[in-house]
Amino acid sequence: MVKIMKNGDIMTNSLERLQKVIAQSGVTSRRKAEKLIVDGKVKVNSKVVNELGTKVTPSDDIEVNGVLLEKEEPVYYMLYKPRGVISSISDDKGRKVVTDYLGEVSERIYPIGRLDYDSSGILLLTNDGDFANLLMHPKHGVDKVYVAKIKGIPSKSELNNLKKGVKVDNDLLKVIGYNILEVDRQKTTMILELTLHEGKNRHIRRMMDGIGYPVSKLKREKYGLLTLHGMQPGNYRPLTPHEIKKMRHLAEN
CATH class of the missing domain: 3.30.70.1560 (Alpha-L RNA-binding motif)
Known part of the structure; x- marks a missing residue:
């Protein structure tokens, strides 16, 4: 996995498929990233790349639709969403949104799926588009x-x-x-x-x-395996590596 620390230091120089890196940045899912590549909407180091087999390193500059990807480490959080909160990162009516409860998180995260405004409970948030798409896809129901x-x-x-x-x-x-x-x-x-x-x-x-x-x-x-044990409405916590791995496994099987 490509991992770049918040200060920009590279943890590994391993090669990764371009569409996977785009998905992990949180911009979109891997499937949609593949279409963007084929459609010529992706540049690597200022050159258009439209081959799906292309691999990149963490030091490469990647642009999607003219926007340079922010190099963030993938993060995964669970929020105990209270009632009366919008499952979004913004609201044009000025109502409270779920990311208001994760103000200390510096990465650009967004909710995986939704809970109704009047509903409460477990809501996952991440900047990993591939992980989000895996959990939300109908055929991968958890x-x-x-x-x-x-x-x-x-x-x-x-x-x-x-x-x-x-x-x-x-x-x-x-x-x-x-x-x-x-x-x-x-x-x-x-x-x-x-x-x-x-x-x-x-x-x-x-x-x-x-x-x-x-x-x-x-x-x-x-x-899946996640519960609200020990949490109160408005509380959040990062998922453990075991929980992330298990949730992927549940969605893929």
């Missing part, structure tokens, strides 16, 4: 576990429909498993644990609306 408080008390047959799939706006939304954690008959509410393999936009909220039991509170409690 199991995610959510806890949802819903209005109403569905029957077992209604809950089983969640595993079969609920059709909403031409999307078939389903879970791979569920557990009933709590039933409050006085307040007519239920707390469910729901496991997704592939998550679509507002997946759980739309699915539960589809069977007539809207979600009032939603939290992502587990992502």
Whole structure:
């Protein structure tokens, strides 16, 4: 792996494929980087390169669409996203965004996927586009576990429909498993644990609306092997090398 320290010192002179280096810079995914190379949008040391087999060293200057890549070491963080925060690096309405909680991180990071504004829980952030694309790609689904408080008390047959799939706006939304954690008959509410393999936009909220039991509170409690253990809303921490390796393995298998 190409690694360049924050002060610019090169840790290794090993050759790496150009598209991999672009992806690791956080600019885009490896697949999109390959298209940019073929389309002649990439320069190495001021010369256009359009061959996918090209290899570069950490000392090479790489331009993508006329912009020189910042040479950053790949970083990986987990945030316990609070409710009422946008899963983005900026917001035109001036609302709080997830990167506001990682102000001490100097690298240009961005969230991997999204959590709704009103949802909380695990959110990963990185500057490694290849890693982000691996986790977000539908065919590389990594199991995610959510806890949802819903209005109403569905029957077992209604809950089983969640595993079969609920059709909403031409999307078939389903879970791979569920557990009933709590039933409050006085307040007519239920707390469910729901496991997704592939998550679509507002997946759980739309699915539960589809069977007539809207979600009032939603939290992502587990992502692959990652949990919120020991964390409070707004806390963040770097992923360990073992966690990074394991998350790659889960996505690739």
